[in-house]
Amino acid sequence: xxxxxxxRRLAAEALGTAMLLATVVxxxxxxxxxxxxxxxxxxxxxTLATGAxxxxxxxxxxxxxxxxxxxxxxxxxxxxxxxSKAHAALYVATQVAAGLAGVAVAxxxxxxxxxxxxxxxxxxxxxWTAEFVATFGLVATILGCLKFRPAAVPYGVGLFISxxxxxxxxxxxxxxxxxxxxxxTPTFSGIRPxxxxxxxxxxxxxxxxxxxxxxxxxxxxxxx
Numbered sequence: 001x002x003x004x005x006x007x008r009r010l011a012a013e014a015l016g017t018a019m020l021l022a023t024v025v026x027x028x029x030x031x032x033x034x035x036x037x038x039x040x041x042x043x044x045x046x047t048l049a050t051g052a053x054x055x056x057x058x059x060x061x062x063x064x065x066x067x068x069x070x071x072x073x074x075x076x077x078x079x080x081x082x083x084s085k086a087h088a089a090l091y092v093a094t095q096v097a098a099g100l101a102g103v104a105v106a107x108x109x110x111x112x113x114x115x116x117x118x119x120x121x122x123x124x125x126x127x128w129t130a131e132f133v134a135t136f137g138l139v140a141t142i143l144g145c146l147k148f149r150p151a152a153v154p155y156g157v158g159l160f161i162s163x164x165x166x167x168x169x170x171x172x173x174x175x176x177x178x179x180x181x182x183x184x185t186p187t188f189s190g191i192r193p194x195x196x197x198x199x200x201x202x203x204x205x206x207x208x209x210x211x212x213x214x215x216x217x218x219x220x221x222x223x224x
Contacts, residue, residue, distance in 0.1 A: 012065035014098040021102025023053040028188035051162030058154035070175040072207035099181035118190025130170035135206035
């Protein structure tokens, strides 16, 4: 863990997660507004903004807090013994609260109510599988880059999430804090609150599986 005290690390997690959600929701609103009904074009705008901001935020806040911005990532580091249970709980609480703040900021910028439940249905086995795949891939990207190319983590994460927007049916939330926050935006990037718990369960399960698998995969063993 970086050599910054806990208040600074939590502040970095709060700022980063809030900025991430403001970008996800704000770019979704802007994309839908400008796309003239073309959903693919709106999604492309949403994708580019999200992938770009992730790279920037990890570059800024990575040296301070580790730039988790994601309870699934914090869970992975908890399982690896790289963060204590108490600090992990504070990270997660901060991420969820900051995600909600980020949604409010995006709504303020576009003259909408601070929060409102999303009507967008995202449910069913295909969506849950997509969230498992997206979160597994995200954690795998982080752990693989940390093992072999630590400086590449910001770019790997940004590129993976950009790809995930298009190759997963769920558009790659891959983040329980993002899922909670997006349940409170009735805009392009939203998810119905009733659909959020299954997404979160799939994301957390994927983080556990990816952490365990990559602990084994990346452990060098002397050949006979």
